[in-house]
Amino acid sequence: MNIKQTSQHTLLPSIKSPLGVFAMGLSAAIAAQSGLAQTEEEDEVFELSPFKVDASEDSGYRATNTISGTRLNAAIKDLPMPIEVITDEFIKDTGSTDLRESLAYSAGMLMTSQNDAGAGNSFNTIGGVHNPEGATSNKTQTSYKVRGFITDATLRDGYRRQFSTDAANIGRVEVIRGPAALLYGIGNFGGIVNYLPKTPPSERVQHVTLALGNDEHYRAVYETGDTLDNAWNFGYYVTAVYEENGSYTEFAENDRTFISPIFTFRPTEKTEVTIDLEYGEEEKDAIGFQSVRARGDLSSSDTANQQDRLERAGFLQFPDKDIRTMRWSGEDTYLDTESSNIRLQLTHSFSENLNFLMGYNVSNVEFESRDVGGGVTNNVGPEHLRNTITVIPASVENGDAEFIFGEVTDAIFQGSWTDRTEEVDREQVRVELNYNFDLFPDSERFALKNSFLFGRSEERSENDQYIRGTMENEFFYWDPTDSSPMRFGENGDGTAAPPMEDINSSLSTSWNQGTYVVYQGKWLNDRLTAVAGMRRDRNDLRNEFQNFRNGDISNTGSGPRDKDTSQIGVSFEVTDRISVYALMAEGIMPNFDGNLDVYGNPMDAVTAESEEVGIKFDLIEGKLSGTVSAYRIEQTGTPIFYWWAPAPSKGNFDPNSDIIYNVSDFNPTVEAEWRNGAFTVAEPQWNAAVNSGAAYQLDDTWYLNASEADGAAYMDAVFNASKTTNPGWPGWLYNQDDNTNNATEDFAAANGVNAYLSGDQESSGYEAQLNFAPTDQMQFVLNYAQTKRTVVNAGAFPEYEWGSGGVDKWAVWYFPDGAWGLSGYSLEDQFLNADDTSTWQGRGYGAGEKQDDTPLHAVSGWGNYRIADGKFAGLSFGMGFQWESQREYFSGITDGAGQLVTDSNGERVVLETDTRLNIDAMAKYEFTVGERNAHLQLNVYNVLDDQDAYGYLYAKPLSYRLQFGIDL
Structure with missing residues (x-):
């Protein structure tokens, strides 16, 4: 079943038929004009519209007027904003064949990125993680970076456009830098690109x-x-x-x-x-x-x-x-x-x-x-x-x-x-x-x-x-x-x-x-x-x-x-x-x-x-x-x-029950190329946990009760050793099943929902x-x-109630890994207060x-x-x-x-x-x-x-x- 068939949305609540509205507007304008015409001289000439840019004074690469700054034809020199105009002659001389090529010489604009703050490499782009290009590889071909912000806010004569056009059709490109919500509503913060199509010439x-x-x-x-x-x-x-x-x-x-x-x-x-x-x-x-x-x-x-x-x-x-x-x-x-x-x-x-x-x-x-x-x-x-x-x-x-x-x-x-x-x-x-x-x-x-x-x-x-x-x-x-x-x-x-x-x-x-x-x-x-x-x-x-x-x-x-x-x-x-x-x-x-x-x-x-x-x-x-x-x-x-990251809204963790981890590949018996080096150091604590029953097997799967003293001692030993010993990675320690119960079960990926921080x-x-x-x-x-x-x-992490204060101090956000968790920093460096996850500093993840x-x-x-x-x-x-x-x-x-x-x-x-x-x-x-x-x-x-x-x-x-x- 294609889910689109179930959609019953109309265009907009206040727009029943755009073509009908357009026709009504045309009729009204003609009717209004007919009424006004009776009071005007027949040979009176009107300048048609301030909504059209005046390019009569353009010369070569230099443009004097813009339509993008205020939606009205205005002199660039008079407007209190940075406006750059790429003229038709410049597009032709540089041999540009599409919009992105037309922008290649524009100040501070990047057509290709491979590291985008807060974005990373999108798995929705062609090639996924194996494509080194960042968000600019978007298949719409309208993504670029302006003043350090990725945008796909491209306009065609003031209307939002979603796919790149051919340069042969472009009469000029106008770039308005900075946030531009006033005229264009939703959009990027680095700038807006508005291209104007070629219009009918006065002569053939x-x-x-x-x-x-x-x-x-x-x-x-x-x-x-x-x-x-x-x-x-x-x-x-x-x-x-x-x-x-x-x-x-x-x-x-x-x-x-x-x-x-x-x-x-x-x-x-x-x-x-x-x-x-x-x-x-x-x-x-x-x-x-x-x-x-x-x-x-x-x-x-x-x-x-x-x-x-x-x-x-x-x-x-x-x-x-x-x-x-x-x-x-x-x-x-x-x-x-x-x-x-x-x-x-x-x-x-x-x-x-x-x-x-x-x-x-x-x-x-x-x-x-x-x-x-x-x-x-x-x-x-x-x-x-x-x-x-x-x-x-x-x-x-x-x-x-x-x-x-x-x-x-x-x-x-x-x-x-x-x-x-x-x-x-x-x-x-x-x-x-x-x-x-x-x-x-x-x-x-x-x-x-x-x-x-x-x-x-x-x-x-x-x-x-x-x-x-x-x-x-x-x-x-x-x-x-x-x-x-x-x-x-x-x-x-x-x-x-x-x-x-x-x-x-x-x-x-x-x-x-x-x-x-x-x-x-x-x-x-x-x-x-x-x-x-x-x-x-x-x-x-x-x-x-x-x-x-x-x-x-x-x-x-x-x-x-x-x-x-x-x-x-x-x-x-x-x-x-x-x-x-x-x-x-x-x-x-x-x-x-x-x-x-x-x-x-x-x-x-x-x-x-x-x-x-x-x-x-x-x-x-x-x-x-x-x-x-x-x-x-x-x-x-x-x-x-x-x-x-912690996500307390999911509520899968029961803090009143014992903390249980799946440790099938988080113990010294693991035989794998990635074997965690800290396991060897913690082998005595593992043996003690096995002997006391804190570590046990169900259907050939190893589990650890971290609420028992020997189970907690083993987890502490591995975590502490990971700070100074080649830790590798924790295997599937944080996988959940019907027999597990730990704070990590509240984090987003365990529930199939991506939760975002601000x-x-x-x-x-x-x-x-x-x-x-x-x-x-x-x-x-x-x-x-x-x-x-x-x-x-x-x-900012939420204040997670069951943090390091002795309830579950081994959650995924506390693991001393170099690529996630503590990201190679100490617990004290990453959290101002280890008992309060909201004090997370974001070190290693871009802060500062x-x-x-x-x-x-x-x-x-x-x-x-x-x-x-x-x-x-x-x-x-x-x-x-x-x-x-x-x-x-x-x-x-x-x-x-x-x-x-x-x-x-x-x-x-x-x-x-x-x-x-x-x-x-x-x-x-x-x-x-x-x-x-x-x-x-x-x-x-x-x-x-x-x-x-x-x-x-x-x-x-x-x-x-x-x-x-x-x-x-």
Whole structure:
């Protein structure tokens, strides 16, 4: 049964038929216009709408106006906020083919991450724990990091978008940094990206571009548009793209098709209707892991430990394979995407100072994927597929440590396949009214220009997932020394792998309703500008989940929650060319994932507050312009998941009964490669417990009664020895069954529910964006970002009643492991009061640390020179660079025994990449063929052919794209 069939949700409580509302609005606007027309001169001309950006003064890479800062067309220099505009010419010169490539030179934005504070590597991303890329590997292709915060808050002309678009359709990209809840409601705290599609031109254009490049890159783009000289000024612009790509890695390839027609018409002189359509398909093959993290003492089915421990292992390497280009997962993994977007928008000018906008946006994206997961384990599976491997920690392959885990015998890859279908439907309705008026217009000193924007936005998002996978408790197996690519449905010896079965389906429906008012005022001869506003959001969430394996069906929801946010900014024009500004803004991210806290209650929204000051300048008659700013963003309520944290809401532990542990593999009789070194030290206490009956067997399973003196003595001996002796890991000490009873049974993972703690994070720094055009033939863009990222609070444990005060002082959060629990610190260092779990300090989990790979310094620039005269007229050259300081790609390492590695000062060791410099280049020749304009352009990326490893990610080798374009 597909659970989506049971959903009865309508779009939004207040929206019965968006198309009907749109039609009614259009009729009302036309009717209103008809009434007003009787009192106006027939030849009177109105400027159509303040809701459309004015790009008439744009020049090359320099833009003067924006629509994203206040939702109204405004001069960038007047707005008290940092705004960066990426123009169409810049996109073309850099050879960008999608949105992410268009942002590659944007200040402080990271397109690729591998260490995200509070996030870790998501198991929902392709490749799972074996994919070294972090949250930016999200399959939507709209995730990036801004000011140290991950975001997928991408907008298409102000409406939320959920999948990347082709650059051929982009007219410009506007980046608003910092929290932006006032206008856009839910979103990220680092910034918002709003891209504007190309609109119908005033004169007919028709153009085709053909491109080819290395790694089998082929691309064709067709564009055509015009505005007809008829009664309704009907205009259109159509973009169509087909592209194929290979890869420098094995097997990987993709192709995509994309079409985006946009239509405009004016049923009246002051009414404009926009119909904006978009459709795309993309097929990616061989998207699975390149290699696996080689940890031979960990079950591939133990996802909780995978997250905390498997990521500390290095990647398996083969003597006959280049780890840069290999893809052990083979060619049977894939990701197919189909997406569409429809935007209907009406703007109407009732008068010069009263304007109206109403829009409806609906989008759909469907993902079909197959992925393979698993890991190296030992002593399982067919003996003839087992072999001996050397396991190394993650640090060794980059030369930052001198220890290894050692050889693992009887090692084998144990894995499973997963097929996932995911469909996301999103609808949004937006209505806005702009009213502006002047007070004392004749007064030179007291003239006051006022503009109000009243808005209402309602949004609904529905995510439907259906998952199939290898049968429960069944796996396929592969020899870990056999570099042959894995194949779906097969074991390493060619025999049939276990079949697939239905696993689960889920349906998540979220709503957001926002009402906002924005004021913009100008005083003192337009020298003082203020932008302020307030917004109220109501958010709701419903989750439905069905487990096909056990038949469970669950329904959860957060219930409606209201949240108020505000923003105020002031800009003062010191001179005609220089202005200063100050801004305070708030952000909000509702709990659309349905995360529960440790008490089983839905978590509140994540919020943020920011403070920013800056200076904007426009010097040398407009040849040099830019913004320099300083900011601080404080984020509160970040969900942080620790699988081992106390969660008293579950109530499985009976403190009035004896404390019983399953110690089948937590005793000196254990014979395994991972045997805990502390067992040997505690062997006398174990023997005493056996003799007294505190340690006993039921159905061949060993149990220990820790409420008896000999049982407690054994547990104390192992825990104390683990602080100074090679502890290994505790085996399955914390597994629960019908015969166990201990405090750990209250923690989240034991109950199949993830409980989250609430943490706080901070980002601060400086940014600069400069645009310099010394001549008409020469222009430069230079960006700088300094970003300091800090985990202020790694999450607060609840006050767990049955803690170390003699009831159960051996719970999982007290175990002296280097990767979890005490994380290598002493009990006294990790808890201010060991009897009170709420005094947990979070040492080793980010408190006061960076725990993120955002570089402290990042600089990027692009320059272009065009020859205007002489026999080389039409020839232009461009060159760009991106430089970044070291990145913290691994935040604290442990040795093979699970102990935290510290430096000579006792501080935890973090691993950092080398500094990195990338250089790109471009050459273009513009000429005519007959009377048709044409161009030939060559873009070369990574000119230095840097192929080094930066953390776990390797630089892509040199590549090129050659394109030819001509007007038809």
